[in-house]
Amino acid sequence: MNALEEMIRRRIVQDGPMSVSEFMALALGHPQHGYYMKQDPFGTGGDFTTAPEISQMFGEMIGAWIADAWMKCGSPERFILLECGPGRGTLMADILRAAKGAPGFHDAADVHLMETSPVLREKQKETLSGHAALWHETLDSVPDDAPLFVIGNEFFDALPVQQFVYQSGRWYERRIGLESDALSFVACDAPAPEMAGLPAPQDGDIYEHSPLSRSIMNALSGRIARHGGAMLFIDYGYDHDAYGDTLQAVKAHQFAPVLDDIGDCDLTVHVDFAALQRAASDAGLSCYGPVGQGDFLRALGIDVRAHMLQQKASEAQQKGIQDALERLTSHDAMGQLFRVFAACGSGVSLEGFA
Ligand code: SAH
Numbered sequence: 001m002n003a004l005e006e007m008i009r010r011r012i013v014q015d016g017p018m019s020v021s022e023f024m025a026l027a028l029g030h031p032q033h034g035y036y037m038k039q040d041p042f043g044t045g046g047d048f049t050t051a052p053e054i055s056q057m058f059g060e061m062i063g064a065w066i067a068d069a070w071m072k073c074g075s076p077e078r079f080i081l082l083e084c085g086p087g088r089g090t091l092m093a094d095i096l097r098a099a100k101g102a103p104g105f106h107d108a109a110d111v112h113l114m115e116t117s118p119v120l121r122e123k124q125k126e127t128l129s130g131h132a133a134l135w136h137e138t139l140d141s142v143p144d145d146a147p148l149f150v151i152g153n154e155f156f157d158a159l160p161v162q163q164f165v166y167q168s169g170r171w172y173e174r175r176i177g178l179e180s181d182a183l184s185f186v187a188c189d190a191p192a193p194e195m196a197g198l199p200a201p202q203d204g205d206i207y208e209h210s211p212l213s214r215s216i217m218n219a220l221s222g223r224i225a226r227h228g229g230a231m232l233f234i235d236y237g238y239d240h241d242a243y244g245d246t247l248q249a250v251k252a253h254q255f256a257p258v259l260d261d262i263g264d265c266d267l268t269v270h271v272d273f274a275a276l277q278r279a280a281s282d283a284g285l286s287c288y289g290p291v292g293q294g295d296f297l298r299a300l301g302i303d304v305r306a307h308m309l310q311q312k313a314s315e316a317q318q319k320g321i322q323d324a325l326e327r328l329t330s331h332d333a334m335g336q337l338f339r340v341f342a343a344c345g346s347g348v349s350l351e352g353f354a
Contacts (some may be wrong), residue, residue, distance in 0.1 A: 004033035004263040009178065017177035017186050020247065021160035021211070024267050028158060029116055033263040036117040036158070042088055047251050047266050050154050051234070051293070051334060052091035055324035057309070058153075059094020061300040062232065065351055066095060066149050067102035069230040072348045079147040079229065081109040084216070085155035087120060089113070089127030095151070096131055110134075112142050139219050148229040150220055156276065157235050157268040159216070161208040163245065164192045166201040174206065174245075176259065183259045197241040197274060205243040208269060217276050221283035221343065230344035231280070236337050237271030239290045246270035273341050280343040288342040288353040294335025297328055299352045 001009075008026060012018055028035045041047045051058045070079065083092050092113065099105045111133040115121050121135055136142050163174040165187050173190035176183055193209045201207075220231055238244075249256040249265035256265045273290045280287050289296075306325045310318045329335040342350050 002033070002261070002263065004030055005183070007033075008176075008262065009183070012176070012178050012183075017175035017188050019173060019175050020163045023176050023262075024160035024247075024269075027262050027265075027267050028160075030263060034117075035263050035266055036120065038119060038263075040088065040119060040123055041266055048253060050087060051328055051338070052094060052153060053088065054327055055321070056094050057302055057305050057321075057324065058297070058328055059091045060098040060305060061297050061302050062091065062151060063095035063098025064101070065232065065300055066151065066230075067099045067105050068351050069344065069348070070105060070108070070149060071102065072350075073147060073228050073230070073345070075104060075108070076147045076228065077104070077108050078110065079108055079149055080112055080143055082112045082114060082142055082148060082150040084114045084150065084152035085158060086113045086115055086124050087154075089124030091151070091153055092124075092133075093127050093131075096128075110143070110146070112136060114139060114142065139216060144223055145227070147227045148220070148223045148231075150224075150229070150231045151233070153234045154268075155235070156210075156213050156233060156271045157237065158266075159210050159212045159269075161210040161213075161247070161269050162193075163247070164190075164207045164209065166205045166207075167203060171201075171207070195241075196278065198243065201243065206245040207243055208246060208272065210269070210272070210275075213271075214275065214279060217279040218283070221280045221285055224285060224343070224345055225283045228345045230342060230348065230350060231285075232340065232342045233271075233276065234293060234338055234340050235271040235273075237273050237290075237339055239273050239339060241272070241274045244270075271339075273339055276341060277343075284346070285343040286346050286348070288344075288350050290339035290341045291353055292331075292336040293338035293340055294329035294331065295354075296340040296352045297335075299354050302329065 042053050114136045164171045165174045171192035172187035174185055175188045177186035246269045249258045249267050251265040277287050306321050310321050327333045
């Protein structure tokens, strides 16, 4: 048993069963033992590989998308370019390189990164060493006085959710307790949140609710509604309101039991895009998608970009580019499972959602 599990057990003994959201927040974000706080988990030697780490083409397409959105908003001469949960900083580096093609973009962009992990923040500083950028733990310190263009890849899936389970005609909160000295899920009396747009529940249905995702989405949407700009979020998740337990643990590219090796596995949930969309449209934004990542990247011209890169490449590199293209876009890889959602102030029409 590791130190974080011991701490969680002590808390449960003291205070009773722990909500799934508190468990996730500790497993991922505990200052000493949290998964993201102590290591760089990405890549083949790590636990999982994300789209920007697969190929530069991903960030280049997004860079072109942001530059286009910025121009459609009238090329404001100063704007906030914010990335949420930037990992190794690869996506932002590729975006900034690709956006050099848009005259004035670099001079106008104030680059901000919202990141809780000190280890990853250091990594991002290395990756972005040629650029002026500022780091933030939360949105509160990010300036709120200019148009906001915000992106996030696999950001919302790392934010804690509460779970509720429907049993014998009513909702209980699903928490983590101790049964015969083992950590296990238990149903507890607790008020359930409002559930919009869902069918009548059946016994055993689980509802996930992420107060942190909601509040971040509300805040970002409010800023874009006031100052202009756009947002783009890519993640795996579901487009319509649905029930289900989506909490999963991954270690060394394999699924792992959620309650084992706490703080040493990545924990994620599927993103509730319907909830994100509601927050954006409640703030008055126009919403786009979710569409599959494959369709989005193809609409932005990733096939042409791959072809261009292949022309200057060795045979082995050409194959690498082709493999990366397949992984990012094909239906049996990331192309369909990963969803792209965007929103912007009214009167602007965003690319990639044909
Ligand atoms: N976007 C990157 C990393 C995805 S992993 C990529 O695609 O490779 C999730 C990222 O979100 C990590 O950088 C993690 O440290 C960060 N993160 C997790 N919770 C966060 C929070 N509450 N606020 C800001 N960043 C957070």
